[in-house]
Amino acid sequence: MLFRQFGSVLATIVVYYFALLVCYLITCAVVTRLNRHAVKIQSSRQTPISHIKRDFRQSVVSLAVIAGMLGAGDWSYTTLGWGLRPLPGVGGTVFSAVASLVLFDTWFYWFHRLIHTRFFYRRVHRWHHLTITPVVWSNNSDSLFDNLFLQSYWLVAHFLIPIAPAVLFAHKIYDQITGVVGHSGYEHGGRWCWPPSPLVGVTHHDQHHQFFRCNYATHFSWWDRIMGTLHPDHDRVLKANLSRSRGTQVL
Numbered sequence: 001m002l003f004r005q006f007g008s009v010l011a012t013i014v015v016y017y018f019a020l021l022v023c024y025l026i027t028c029a030v031v032t033r034l035n036r037h038a039v040k041i042q043s044s045r046q047t048p049i050s051h052i053k054r055d056f057r058q059s060v061v062s063l064a065v066i067a068g069m070l071g072a073g074d075w076s077y078t079t080l081g082w083g084l085r086p087l088p089g090v091g092g093t094v095f096s097a098v099a100s101l102v103l104f105d106t107w108f109y110w111f112h113r114l115i116h117t118r119f120f121y122r123r124v125h126r127w128h129h130l131t132i133t134p135v136v137w138s139n140n141s142d143s144l145f146d147n148l149f150l151q152s153y154w155l156v157a158h159f160l161i162p163i164a165p166a167v168l169f170a171h172k173i174y175d176q177i178t179g180v181v182g183h184s185g186y187e188h189g190g191r192w193c194w195p196p197s198p199l200v201g202v203t204h205h206d207q208h209h210q211f212f213r214c215n216y217a218t219h220f221s222w223w224d225r226i227m228g229t230l231h232p233d234h235d236r237v238l239k240a241n242l243s244r245s246r247g248t249q250v251l
């Protein structure tokens with residue numbers, strides 16, 4: 001019985017791992033191609049090849065850790081019945097998706113600030129910041145403890161909001177794709193992230209890698225604006241990058 005349950009949770013984790021890995025590889029390939037027509041944010045800096053290789057190798061490991069948390073959360077929800085049941089209908093699905101986006105952004109902002117404190121930074125988060133000019137392959141280049149802080153949301157989300165596993169997974173795929181774009185080093189945003197829109201463009205997280213102590217959120221700029229942690233030049237630089245990028249000349 002125990003052996004069968006272990007096999008069942010392992011199978012769930014393996015399925016999530018391959019889904020995340022395929023998403024990561026395809027998104028990285030597509031965004032690398034799109035970079036040819038976009039504006040490089042840190043135009044005078046290049047990312048060392050050794051960092052790109054390091055980030056790729058670490059991402060393959062990190063995605064397994066994330067899949068472990070996502071898979072264990074899904075398995076305990078569907079098999080053991082742990083967590084809140086989703087609200088019915090399209091309205092319930094939309095509510096759960098929006099709630100998950102807002103809640104994860106809040107989770108990410110505050111834990112991200114925590115691991116930037118003196119005590120945690122070297123022990124937990126320094127690895128991710130060794131790449132100052134990020135590339136698509138940098139998104140999931142994190143230490144084990146970094147993942148436990150920022151990504152454990154996917155393990156406990158069913159206890160926090162009434163969300164179906166498929167909707168939570170759709171949110172994770174959105175997070176993976178926007179995370180890769182956000183580390184691409186090229187501004188790909190359009191009208192949807194033109195300030196004061198709360199959606200972040202690539203400039204937001206790129207500045208986080210350049211300046212370290214600003215722009216901690218992941219989906220929205222709300223928390224950074226409220227808490228005064230948005231880079232003082234963020235809106236001006238984002239508008240300049242958006243205006244220069246091919247896709248935003250309509251603005």
Ligand SMILES: [Zn+2]
Pocket residue numbers: 112116125129208
């Ligand atoms: Zn950071």
Ligand SMILES: [Zn+2]
Pocket residue numbers: 128134138139183205209
């Ligand atoms: Zn980053």
